[in-house]
Every structure is written in structure tokens, then in C-alpha cells.
Amino acid sequence: MKIGVNLLLWAAAMSDESLGLIEKAAKLGFDGIEIFIDEPRNINSKVIRKAVHDLGLGITCCSIVGPDRHLISGDPAIRRNAREYLKAAIGICHETGSSVFCGPLYAGVGVLAGRPRSRQEWDRAVEGLSEAAGEAEAAAVVLCLEPLNRFETYFLNIAEDAVRLVREIGSPSVRVMLDTFHMNIEEKNPVEAVRKAGGLLGHVHCSENDRGTPGTGHVDWNGIFAALREMNYDGWLVIESFVLGNEAIAKAAAIWREIAPSGDDLAREGLAFLRKMSTGRQPVQDSGESRQG
Numbered sequence: 001m002k003i004g005v006n007l008l009l010w011a012a013a014m015s016d017e018s019l020g021l022i023e024k025a026a027k028l029g030f031d032g033i034e035i036f037i038d039e040p041r042n043i044n045s046k047v048i049r050k051a052v053h054d055l056g057l058g059i060t061c062c063s064i065v066g067p068d069r070h071l072i073s074g075d076p077a078i079r080r081n082a083r084e085y086l087k088a089a090i091g092i093c094h095e096t097g098s099s100v101f102c103g104p105l106y107a108g109v110g111v112l113a114g115r116p117r118s119r120q121e122w123d124r125a126v127e128g129l130s131e132a133a134g135e136a137e138a139a140a141v142v143l144c145l146e147p148l149n150r151f152e153t154y155f156l157n158i159a160e161d162a163v164r165l166v167r168e169i170g171s172p173s174v175r176v177m178l179d180t181f182h183m184n185i186e187e188k189n190p191v192e193a194v195r196k197a198g199g200l201l202g203h204v205h206c207s208e209n210d211r212g213t214p215g216t217g218h219v220d221w222n223g224i225f226a227a228l229r230e231m232n233y234d235g236w237l238v239i240e241s242f243v244l245g246n247e248a249i250a251k252a253a254a255i256w257r258e259i260a261p262s263g264d265d266l267a268r269e270g271l272a273f274l275r276k277m278s279t280g281r282q283p284v285q286d287s288g289e290s291r292q293g
Contacts, residue, residue, distance in 0.1 A: 001228065001278040002058060003271060004032040004238040006205075009263045012248035013038055014048070022051045028267055029275075032058030034238045035096070040088040045095035052097065060100040060203065060236055061093045070108035071128045072121040072155060079128060086132045094139035100236065101136065102144035102177045102203045105129065106165070107155045109148065117155045125155070126168050133171035144177035144203040149185040157186045159193035166200055175202030179240065180219050184209040191223035198231055205240040206274060212241060212259035213266045215273035225277045237278060239270045 005025050011018040014035045025033045033052065037043060052059045065071075071082040086105060093101045106125045129143065136143050145166060147156045156162055162176045176197045183190040194201065208217035215221065242253045243263050249255075260266035 001234060002031040002236050003274050003278065004034050004058065004060060004236050005030050005267050005271070006034040006036070006062065006238055006240040008036050008249050009239070009241060009243065009267060014043055016044060016047070019044075019047065019051060022048070022057065023055060024264075025267075026055040026057055028264070029271055030057070030267075032060065032236065034060045034062055034236075034240070035098075037061050037063045037089045037092050037101075040085070040092045043092050043096070045092055049096045058236070059096055059098045060102065060238060061089070061096065061098045062240075063089060063101070063103045063105065064109045065103075065105065065107075067108040067111050070111050071105070072107050072117075072124045074120075079124065083128055083131060086128075087135055090132065090135050090139050090141050090143075093141045099141055100144055100203050101141050102146060102205075104146050104148050104153055104156065105132070105143060106145060107153050109152050111153070113154050115154070121155065122165075125165065129165075129174060130169050130171065133169060133173045137171065137173040141173065142202050143174045145174065146177040146179055146203075146205070147182060147186065148179075149182045157182075159183070159187065159196050163196060163198075163200055176200045177203040177205070179205035179207065180214075180224065181205070181207040181209065181211050181240075184219055191220055191227050194224055194227040195230070201231065201233060201235070203235055204228075204233075204237050206237050206270070207239065207241045208259075210259055211253065211255065213273070214239060214241075214270045215277075216269075221273075221277055228278075237274055239267060239274070241266055241270065 007021045010021050069082040069085045070078050147162045166174050187193040206214045242249050242255050244250050
């Protein structure tokens, strides 16, 4: 298993000003980074690809989309906009060297209908993601679809439904992503949810039940890692947590109190814990420079 960190821990967007975070992640000892694709035209793909290559890191990409990129919308114009965004983002993944594009790509986060999803919405998701899957396959990218908690989406909340959606799309370029924070809210048994995903599991986000440092809360990490080993999972484990110091992201993720002293502390301690859980190896020691930010 490879361990990465989502750069949203430190910066609200990936820009030239945040390129130094790639080196920070390397010094802390991560195997790779994950970048957030908001506006594809703002991502300097060539520079990012060179930076991760020069530092010997891997890279994955993620997204959350808003109401204007709501793939299951009844408005054809919004669906077209969502498809255009997915196509552009898949291009960024290919250009940066990322083989993974993950997140709730099927619907706008925070778009709540006040009712369960409809069959029409399900069919729109299958249609739109099937089209995107063809583009992803050509770009050597895998779309990993993430169930979210009920407060962020009404469309996909549990692993079982994500598996059904992936199977209905029926493409090798579409798989399931699971996030321990969301599973803690929605799954009756998060460990069994991992097992239900089985061979379709393509990506894992690691965060505590309070969205803090992995290993500091009540997530059943022993059970989750046992399930991952049973299926010989060898994909990415990416820390996706947030701190108060990152004001824009803290607001979006509803972080209203200190859950870690700093992003660096959260990353360092989370990496040590996940390294121990996944391999039993001693954590990589970072330099004093990285501890000073």
C-alpha cells in the first residue's frame, strides 16, 4: 500500500504558489501527493509532473464539484457542463501522470433534493460516467467514485450502492473509492463495507471520525487494514484531513475547532500511524526543516 497526502491539508487550491507543498510532502516521507482539480485551466500540469518525478513521488487527483457540475441534473446544460469538466479534469490527470481521478464525480456536493435519488438520476449518472469512462480509459486514468455522508449528497452514501453503480457502468476504468470519515457516519459496519467493495476498490481516503489525524479517534483501523490485506489491496491510502489554519477549506469542511496543532503535525503523525498499520515499518524521519514548515 502506498501512502499519500491530499495537499488540501495546506492549500485551498493547487497553484504555482503551492508547488513547494510537493517538496514538503516528500520531506515528511510520503510516497505521493493528491491534488485537487477545481479549475483545470489553472493547473500547471507540466510543472507538477516534473516536480513529482524529480522527487520520486506518485500523484493522484481528486475533485468535488458544485451545483453547476451536477452530472445528474435535470437541466441538460448543467449536465453538459459537468461532462466538459470531467473531460478536462481527466486530461489534467493524464498530463500530471496521475492514474487516479477520485471523488463524488456524479453530483454536486451540497446539492440536496430533500428526497431519495430517482431512477432518472441514476440513469443520468450511468450515462454520463460511462461517457467519461471511455475518455478515462484512453488516458490511462481510473475514475474512483466516492460515497459521501447524507449531509453532503443524497445520491450515493454507502459502499454497496457505489459497487452497484460501478458494476452498472461496467468499465475497467471506473472503480469504488471509500473514505473512512464518511463510512463512519453511513455504514453500519465499515469493515464489511470495505469487503463489499472487494476487488472493485480503487482508492482509499484516510481520516478519523472527527476528520482529524488517523489513529486518534474511534475508526476501526485494525479491522479496515485486516480487510484490505484480505483482498491484497495495493493501491493508495491518502490522508484527507483539514485544519483551522486553512480558512477556505476549514469552512467548506465544517472544521470549527482545532483537531490538530497544524497541518504538518497532522501529516507527520498520520503518516507514522498509517505506515505502521499498513506495513509494520518504522516511519520515515523527516528533517528539521520540514518541522519548521
